[in-house]
Amino acid sequence: MPGFLFPNAATEHARNVDWLFLCLILISAFYLAVIFGPMAFFIFKFRRGKKADRRPIRIKTWKIEIIWTVIPFFMMMGIFAWAADLYYQVERPPANALEAFVVGKQWMWKIEHAEGNREINELHIPLGRSIKLTMTSEDVIHSFFIPAFRVKQDVVPGRYVTEWFHPTKVGTYHLFCAEYCGANHSEMGGGIIVMKPEDYAAWLSAGAPRDSLAASGEQSFRNLGCSGCHMGNSVIHAPRLEGVYGGPVPLVTGQIVTADDQYIRDSILLPASQIAAGYSNAMPTFQGRVSEEQLVGLIAYIRSLANKNPPDNTIP
């Protein structure tokens, strides 16, 4: 792709979007030519006072109308399909991606890697790996926009959204907030730093986190008192959390939901909204008592229990 017209492209997806963009420019040029070519010619040829053939047209106009309705229609459908295919790819993260969690707040990005490293307004990532971000906001809607990757995702309070990319070029790229979020919206940004894998490994260990994200989540799990009911031999009848993540959860309402990030989050903040079958509405809400970062840690911890089984001596 020619660099003077197209911005830095640092992923395969970015180059794919550029090709589609180029195709749209060519289609636009085609339309401009078929509209303004004749228009300029008619204005010149049929200028008032100039001699010209002005007899009424004798052809069937509906045939012309059909032509200029149907041809654009098929061109549009072609572009739609191409763009929808790329969108489908960019909206669905691959399974083997490295993970990081992003919390947006007025006016900064707080990022925590699965390994436990934390950063603000910067994201260090290795070259040649797919990266999946799970994001939420503490306050208003923000948007995580990396022009060089051609990706953008609104970061919405109260829900988890994902964004993924697979960088193919080492470098530092702009990170912008693209959804207007108040006074310092235009300062809410930073950099995405794509490093060689060995440099990234060095960066990770230099950060020397005390705990991985899941381990700090386990810490919160005890500090907030979750373990009192959900672990050990409590008198309170609460579900064990081993093997829960990612599986189906039957609810008292008869519905079956998947225990994904959003479900775990809602179960912590709004426990009465989705009660697992066989249990009663005994859990207090943790709304206002747990920060977005703690939530992210708790979810990472519960996810780390996904492949474990509950001890035999407990009631399932």
Place this chain on the structure above:
Amino acid sequence: MSAITISDTESPPAEENYLSAGHTVRSWLLTTDHKRIGILYLLSILIFFAVAAVAAGLMRMELLRPHGWFILNETYNKLFTLHGVLMVWFFLIPSIPAVLGNFVIPMMIGARDVAFPKLNLLSWYLFMVGGACVLYSIIVGGVDTGWTFYTPFSSTYSNTHVILMAAGIFIAGFGSILTGLNFIVTIHTMRMPGMTWFRMPLFLWSLYSTSLILILATPVLAITLALMALERIWHIGIFDPKLGGDPILFQHLFWFYSHPAVYIMILPGMGVVSEVISCFSRKEIFGYHWVAFASVAIAVLGFLVWGHHMFVSSQSIYAGMIFSVLSFMVSIPSAIKVFNWTATLYRGSISLQTPMLYALAFIGLFTIGGLTGLFLAALAVDVHLTDTYFVVAHFHYIMVGGMVTGFMAGLHFWWPKMTGRLYPEKPAQLAALIIFIGFNLTFFPQFIMGYLGMPRRYHNYAPEFQIYHILSTAGASILGVGYLMPVIYLIWSLRYGKIAGPNPWRACGLEWETSSPPPVHNFDQPPALPVKPYDYDTEADYG
């Protein structure tokens, strides 16, 4: 112009007309004459336009430097909110419908007035009360939410006068609803005998479609703003997740109104262009039925595409695909119109007077705006482009390049009818040219910086975008000069312009069969209905 002779006997200046019927302030403020109400709207929207244009000018000056130099972040945010709110609701939406529509609709169908003249005046008062609320909210400190009022920022986090401004829009919205209702009833019930639907000028088809949108979509805006206010004042959880609400719900409701509202802001312009193109080509419009039904198709499809504003909002990706395919489909009727206008020129007798220059500029700028709409409807491309300057450029090409240009075409076209005098042709042609050049220089660089990744609503920006901002500001300065010129020569023409006579363009249409300015009840004798609309005989005229 030389072909047209004007004799004073056709239109004696002393004749009683709607302007000479009363000179007191009271005779204006209590008028129920659709023509006077049109003039009231014209004066009011020009005031709002001027305020909003000053806001735009300040922003463009400020953006000359990457880190700003005379405006604070908070002020910048208030400026773009003010610019958006005033331009959308207090200039674009009323521009052609409430000014030109009010003035010519009854005359075009051979009627004495609209169906509900008192309601028509009430619409203007609601509009003015709404506008006063908005201006007052600016004086007491402004609002920083952007014209889109996205929650939970607007409902919980903003510390500005959100309720006051939303109330202004809410009240003015009822004015819009009543205007839409008035136009629909007028077109249904007050057409003169023999004026069937397919003898109506295309301007009426486009305003009929616009009115449908006004009455069906505007109530949703009122509901949305009311819900936002409920949450803001009494903390009733609707949109803020901390109160148990859903912020994306607001976007669905808001765009369910605001996307159709985009068509409120373009269909009337298309109507004007259909009139002007045929008149200055002296030729029947090509494909009348196709152009007429294209208006209705745009109005209907326009209700089904709101989700294309939300491709990255976290709505379902399958919903995104449906909205994308529908958005591509809404481009088809717009394309049909453009092709038909171009085909109208073929074998015409074309004169490039000012209304025609604006109409041709409309086709050009609207086409660019429409084509860049395809980029934004294309899902993966939109993910990159949404909320960048590409979007800003796109909708300015539609709304300024399209609607404002269409409004200028219509204003110059019907100016002789409204005032009885002709505007001076040469300065007007020059102004049209300056506006065209200034407009493109302002907004074309914004497409480029948008693709390069410059987000919109940014007060401070990365230095590599500066060159595009400088070009854009230079263009805006030229555009400003272009918009000042008509103010000067149109006021000049009120006193010194040539007497126009009933039909200076030798145009078809019943409004041209009465004197200029028209008498209070529009027609002294019932007009003669032509056998078909646009009954121009090109060959006999100039062949």
